[in-house]
Amino acid sequence: MNRNEAGAAAVVMRRLAGFTGWPLLSLVTPLVAMPIIARFVGDGWSGVVTAMSIGTFGSNLAIWGWSYAGPALVAQASETERARLYTESVCSRLLMLVFVLPATMIVTLLLAPTSVRLPAVLVASAFTMGALSPQWFCIGVGRPKLLGLYDTLPRVIATIASVPIMLWTQSMIAYPLLLIATLLIALWLFPRRVITTPAPSSVTLRDAWRSIRSMASIASASIVGVAYSYAPVPIATALLLSIDSSRFASADQLYRYALFAVTALGNALQGWALEVEGPAGRRRHHAAIALHAVLGLLGAAGIAFVGPWATRVLFGAQVAAGPSLTAWYAVAFLFISASTPFLRNILVPNGRQKTVLLATMTAAVLGIIVMVLAGLDNRAAGIAAGLALSEALIMAVTTLPALRVLSARYGSRMTPSGSPIHIDANLKEEGRPPHPLRKPPPSSRI
Template identity: 40%
Template sequence: MKVLLARLLGFGSLPLLASLAPLLLLGIVSRASTLDQWAALNIGQAIGSFATAATMFGWQVVGPPAVALTPSESGRRTTYASSWWLRLGVFGVVTPAAVALSVVASPGGTGGLAALMCVAAAMSGLSMTWYAIGVGRARLITGFEVLPRMLALAVGAGLVAVTREPSWYPAAIVGGIVVALTVFHRRYFSWSIPPWPGATALRAAVRTSAPGAGVLMLAGVRSAAPVPAATLVGATGSVAFLASADRLYRYSLFSVSALGDALQNWVLEQGGRGRRQRVALVLHGALGVGGALGLAVLGPWTTGVLWGAHVASPPDFFRGYAVAFFFVSVGTPLVRNILVPRARTGYVLLSDAAGLVCGAGAAFPLVAGLGATGVPWALAVAEGVSVVGYVSAVVVARRAPDPR
């Protein structure tokens, strides 16, 4: 139990604190923004989140086990270098397209702001947190992810408060990521840029991460879709209200990822794996219920307090997000602790694809009947179908021999 509590503190609470810091600081940004600018920031963030998933290229899923199972330090360094160059290449290909889409989807006159926010979001795909989880060193996340992120956000919000120009916020995020990643490379690996690993190592990295990349990119599509989709069916005011609800939902999901990060290595350690899997399922289930209730009941009030009454979301926008949060939370341990370690990533990919298709299909009648408030319900359908697929895959996986 002491080990579990230490994991929750090191890999859970501090990263969660850094992830939730923008909830307070964004109040400064939202109050300095018009409705169009607030919508543009959230459109850029939403589309950029897909670029994040593409840039990460599966390493958030497959990276920690790959590093944890590599016995030598030189092997782990090669794994990181290969991952970094692969992700940098994907970033260079995907981000321009995401930026162009952000500009097109944003309200008139706010394309530059949406583009900058998109780049800031996409750069999160170059994060080193997966490596820190794999080597079991929470201090790396604290020193090179949590504290730099909080400092960058504070600087950006401060500049916005002084200048009344919201573009300083994403600009500070970009600067913070570049500086923090460079310092991490120098302090931990003694290089500023990872050395070129060679074509063979890069091909091996692609083979390792490709299944996880499909999973993350499908999840990124589901995550990115609501706000841009709302621009097709609602006025700017409706998009701004949905954007506030969507942003609170996104930040609430950091609690799920923080809990998943804290539990993943603990669950996969030798001994007591079945019991630890059950503990993880119970904790994620409790978080799912609590988080869903929190969004449904407190969401409208929270968006008004944090970001101002002019962009506060009505209760109707939160009900679908609450259901989606529950499904994301209960599905996370099934993927991270059972299916991926058992090399059943293909089942996860199929489940996510089915969820995406069903969610897109449900969006048409839901939006036709409910307007912009139907968009979160379509997301809930997508997440629910995915979880049904995960459960089915777990049943199949438990009946088959463990390939590990």
Template identity: 40%
Template sequence: MRSLMLRLVGFTSAPVISALAPFILLPVISRIVGADGWANFSAGQSIGVLGMVAVMFGWGILGPVRVARSSTDRERAIILHDSLRSRLALACIALPAAGAAAYLISGTSYRAETVAIAVAMAAGGLTPAWFCIGRGDARGLMIFDAAPKVVAAILSLPFLLVWGNVLSYPIFLFALTVPAYAVHAWLYAHSRWRDGQTPGRLAAVLRQLAGTAAIDATGNAYGSTSIPIATAGLNSVDASAFASADRAYRIGTLLVVAVGNALQAWTLDPEAADARARQRFAVLVHMLVGLVGGAAIAMLGPWATAVVFGADVAAAPIPSALFGIAFVCISTATPLIRNLLIPAGRISVVLGSTVVAAVIGVTIMILGALSRSAEVVALGVVSSETSALLVLVVPAVMAYRRLGGAQTRE
């Protein structure tokens, strides 16, 4: 239990610190850019997340499982090397595409900053965070993922406060994170670890990841498009208020990710004395996080966003309540996907849930944008997360029942 608590502390602190870095800056940025620029900048961040997903191409889902189940440094180095080859190739396409999309969807207010943040965040797809999670390496997660983001925020803060230079943040973010990713690659994927192993064909690597990449893509089709859709359809005031509600929700989901990161390798440990007990514990922890976090977003969202981002762009009560419900669903679904269905090879089930969620959620979001209703767009977000959870529950229970003693002894 002591080792589990240390793991929770280590894997929770790194993402939280990473999240606090931009969180320190966002209140400053929101006040500099105003209502028009805040909606654009938030849309750029969301587009950057989509670009990051394209670069990752499923490694964030399947990668930690493969690394956690590998037994030697050589196996892990080969996994990381294959991922780097595929992600670098995709980055050459995804980064320019993210910049172009941000340029087209944003208004004239702070357009250059919107494009820059989209590109900088898309480069986050090169992160080794998933590899550190699979290895159970909280220290590496801190050094190579969280620390560069914190330093970027610290260095850009005086530029924001003194000169109002918003462009400084995405520039520092890109300039510090990418070299950190490169250092990690040299340390853990260098040929000295691979024993001269010939790398697999890039096309073959991409084909193996196609299923999980589709899950990631469809999941983010409804998970990261709400702000761009709201920005395109709502007036600047409503879009900015919606962006603040979404930002509070996204910051909360970082805690879900942190808890999932902390528990995944422990839950999937092939030497576990009782695999089912670990699965139950992971689900219960995520449900508790979802209930507490969802209540906080629903009840405190409007007040907190007014304090943090400014009263002019504060979240409205109804969208905040809907985002709170969505938070409960996404937190509950996380261990079902990461610890039960993906390890059991039920990729088609997870893909099916994300397709259903994307169709339902994006349809409702678009209807909300067309009707110029932030509440309906938020309803699209909660509908997508709820429908995904409902599709996942029964297959996850079946996967849990199949664990039994056989897996425990492996």
């Protein structure tokens, strides 16, 4: 291994450590609060998990396309451009929250059991406001320390501080309220401590609306994906018996915890895989694909075989998940991990948002149909199978297009100056992929 390769390996290891360590802390911290909440609310546990699902969907709706396009934009921008991008993102996300936050509150009110209606609305609100997190920016600049200081630590502080208050008051309301408070403090501090270069001009409401419109295709794929991914618990809550839906919610929570590993690995590898061109870039993409496949296999085995015991320990024997539930969630984990590098590192950065959107919409429609039919037939495992089917379909539809893009971009000949010429007839583009916030050149096909 030469010096450049050794340096690149050291960089990715540092990023992997940071982008794994902080999300791992985020993963462990809720395990302090969730068992307490589950025992407080009893049969209302599914209502609380439903509120989390609704809030997560609302957060992804409000963040729009910044979680997908933002890291790549920031990674290639100057300090001044980064300042403007961050300011524009905050304005556009606040604009989205004006519409999204009331909607999530209303939907939660309609679905949550009466016994947990108020805390469920607060939980949905807190999770929805998570859209204001600077996580995507921290990933783009490759600085996991910022992710820890302004995203993870505020959540940790809120969770730990809420535990004695919940035990004292015998109520879970302190948890969402403290989450909201720490989020707003981090939002106020981040631009003052991190964005030191002023933006070239003030960002207007028109700029915010322009960024929302320009990211419509990317955001649509993300939102549809989140919709079917978080649909199982609301469907189970609406169609199953209370105790059955609460057991289902426990399996779903375990699955969400496990997905932190996929997110951490994806965050660590995305910028690293996109930093270089040619054979070195191709090797990095192959490494990312292999690592995500290994993670998928290991995670699936853990969920399938350890899941029933883990949910019993975490949430109590009354709402522990059965083997059939955890088995289907294991299948879903395998496919979502394996497909992540194809979507995040290859298709989206190379302007293939419509491919991702088509695959996601097809998977969402078929998966949700299966979930609803299973729920109407009172089959909890069938709802989980619908989620697994959705993830498998996305993998099946996107793998071949992603491999073609990978071959075209990183298997191209070089110009005398050393820059790659992309000659794939399907891509019809040279140089870097089109800027997601700018109109692509006429020769580009997305």
